[in-house]
Amino acid sequence: MHTQLLQPTPEGIEEAARLLREGHQVAIPTETVYGLAADGLNGTAVAGIFAAKERPIDNPLILHIADEQDWAPLVREIPENAKKLAAAYWPGPLTVILPAADCIPAEVRGGLDTVAVRFPSHPIAQAVILHAGCPLAAPSANLSGSPSPTKAARVMEDMQGRIAAVLDGGDCEVGVESTVVDLCHTPPRLLRPGGITPEMLEAVVGPIEIDDAVTHILQEGATAASPGMKYKHYAPKAQVYLVKGTPEAYARYVNAHKAPGVTALCFDEDIPHLEVPAVTYGRRDEPMEQARQIFDALRQLDEQDAQTVYAACPSLKGVGLAVYNRLIRAAAFRIINTIRVIGLTGPTGAGKSTVADAWRQLGVPVIDTDGLAREIVQPGSPCLTKLAEVFSPAVLREDGSLDRAELARRAFASPEGAQALNAITHPAIIARTQQLLEEAADSGHPVAVVDAPLLFEAGMETICHHIVAVIAPADLRQKRIMARDTLDAEAAQRRMAAQQPDSFYCRAGVSVLENTADEEALRKQAVTLWQKEEWSTP
Ligand code: TXA
Numbered sequence: 001m002h003t004q005l006l007q008p009t010p011e012g013i014e015e016a017a018r019l020l021r022e023g024h025q026v027a028i029p030t031e032t033v034y035g036l037a038a039d040g041l042n043g044t045a046v047a048g049i050f051a052a053k054e055r056p057i058d059n060p061l062i063l064h065i066a067d068e069q070d071w072a073p074l075v076r077e078i079p080e081n082a083k084k085l086a087a088a089y090w091p092g093p094l095t096v097i098l099p100a101a102d103c104i105p106a107e108v109r110g111g112l113d114t115v116a117v118r119f120p121s122h123p124i125a126q127a128v129i130l131h132a133g134c135p136l137a138a139p140s141a142n143l144s145g146s147p148s149p150t151k152a153a154r155v156m157e158d159m160q161g162r163i164a165a166v167l168d169g170g171d172c173e174v175g176v177e178s179t180v181v182d183l184c185h186t187p188p189r190l191l192r193p194g195g196i197t198p199e200m201l202e203a204v205v206g207p208i209e210i211d212d213a214v215t216h217i218l219q220e221g222a223t224a225a226s227p228g229m230k231y232k233h234y235a236p237k238a239q240v241y242l243v244k245g246t247p248e249a250y251a252r253y254v255n256a257h258k259a260p261g262v263t264a265l266c267f268d269e270d271i272p273h274l275e276v277p278a279v280t281y282g283r284r285d286e287p288m289e290q291a292r293q294i295f296d297a298l299r300q301l302d303e304q305d306a307q308t309v310y311a312a313c314p315s316l317k318g319v320g321l322a323v324y325n326r327l328i329r330a331a332a333f334r335i336i337n338t339i340r341v342i343g344l345t346g347p348t349g350a351g352k353s354t355v356a357d358a359w360r361q362l363g364v365p366v367i368d369t370d371g372l373a374r375e376i377v378q379p380g381s382p383c384l385t386k387l388a389e390v391f392s393p394a395v396l397r398e399d400g401s402l403d404r405a406e407l408a409r410r411a412f413a414s415p416e417g418a419q420a421l422n423a424i425t426h427p428a429i430i431a432r433t434q435q436l437l438e439e440a441a442d443s444g445h446p447v448a449v450v451d452a453p454l455l456f457e458a459g460m461e462t463i464c465h466h467i468v469a470v471i472a473p474a475d476l477r478q479k480r481i482m483a484r485d486t487l488d489a490e491a492a493q494r495r496m497a498a499q500q501p502d503s504f505y506c507r508a509g510v511s512v513l514e515n516t517a518d519e520e521a522l523r524k525q526a527v528t529l530w531q532k533e534e535w536s537t538p
């Protein structure tokens with residue numbers, strides 16, 4: 001098949017509309033990305049889109065309209081929220097999911113009973129829809145899995161010979177696909193972030209829910225609210241890694257890994273600091289610019305034959321969330337966190353929390369793993385389900401919460417039991433710690449503390465750049481434990497006897513803070529050590 005390149009003249013638009021009316025597939029510009037359009041009420045024409053893109057058939061399409069009157073026949077109802085959002089942001093980069101009317105071909109719905117509708121603001125897109133006289137089904141005009149195209153030449157790269165025509169409308173203004181919000185769900189659920197930000201949605205409809213798949217990999221066995229979320233996406237040929245951390249840490253990391261084929265996908269400001277070839281996707285504090293450039297930058301990486309790409313992580317605020325959502329998929333969820341992690345450990349009663357608190361006062365985020373140990377066994381959590389499976393449903397109370405005493409009786413009955421318990425809880429605590437470290441990096445912290453009594457036992461030393469142990473003489477610890485937990489001397493001693501000796505903590509390379517009785521002195525020691533090591537410098 002020959003693919004015509006049409007110009008955005010009245011003739012070009014009329015020709016595109018004619019081809020569409022006859023059931024062909026034509027790529028058209030929109031304000032977000034180029035769409036691969038076909039008559040949305042003609043199942044055969046729509047099937048042609050899936051064939052041209054090699055798209056999995058269970059991934060539904062968006063219907064594009066060019067007049068607000070035109071959505072009533074496509075949906076079973078238009079709820080109040082939908083009217084408000086349409087009034088606020090249509091025409092524009094917003095797609096709403098509503099119950100589908102009977103006239104919608106199964107091909108468009110991907111087998112679901114809902115349909116996605118959008119009213120684009122691009123004048124050429126509107127003109128084509130109006131001239132074609134039907135709603136146009138249009139996914140992004142790339143081969144399935146490739147970055148979406150934001151200029152006609154990029155569409156040609158993927159679609160030449162596969163479709164009837166490409167209508168050239170220049171560069172797309174927004175650059176990432178529309179915001180998709182599911183209105184069949186209460187509260188409205190954001191399935192895909194785009195040019196209309198969560199804040200903009202909430203300003204109109206109140207609180208919304210952000211689907212987990214927006215920022216996280218879909219857990220095994222979970223069903224995607226939006227089928228498109230589960231597929232490999234936006235991926236260049238290179239292996240992309242998303243690097244989180246400060247600009248300084250990013251440059252340091254990339255330069256430390258320079259090798260043939262290593263390329264940076266970075267912000268304009270990073271260029272002078274990098275010693276490897278680089279493709280930029282806008283300025284660091286300009287998310288709209290990043291959105292406009294990200295897909296083309298991903299395609300440029302292939303042209304440069306990049307093998308390994310270290311991508312600088314955008315901010316998750318505003319439109320940044322949309323950029324992050326695309327990049328994390330381009331990186332197949334491979335994240336490198338450059339945040340410096342200081343591990344804090346030691347036996348109970350020595351003064352760990354005093355040290356943690358002194359550092360917290362310096363503005364350093366402190367992750368308390370004792371708190372996480374409680375958090376991961378909340379009712380309904382995967383960890384709790386696993387515990388019930390391995391030990392006995394008897395560890396669950398009637399209300400679904402954990403019966404700690406029962407679990408302890410069963411788990412600590414044998415060394416194997418204790419091991420089985422740790423094999424379930426330790427990985428969950430580490431995973432949650434990693435998440436919190438990512439969040440700390442996302443908010444610009446160069447360093448964070450992980451307060452972990454079981455740091456070594458849980459294997460957490462591998463995520464720490466440096467470890468600090470707090471120890472204290474036995475009599476002091478006993479006094480502190482008695483006061484803290486209102487225990488008598490004997491009970492405090494029993495607790496201490498169950499613990500590792502100081503030598504277990506004071507290993508090679510570990511900084512040791514010794515608590516000699518005076519709380520204030522310990523605080524001072526902690527702050528002095530922090531400042532001397534310059535842990536807060538990026
Ligand atoms: O900006 C855009 O939305 C572009 C331009 C061309 O308009 N189109 C676009 O389409 O990005 P596509 O097919 O690449 O992405 C549509 C997304 C997919 O993730 C799909 O799974 C989701 O919307 N989707 C479509 N219908 C859905 C439905 N009924 N329920 C849930 N998700 C749906």
Ligand code: MG
Nearest residue numbers: 139140148177
């Ligand atoms: Mg797409």
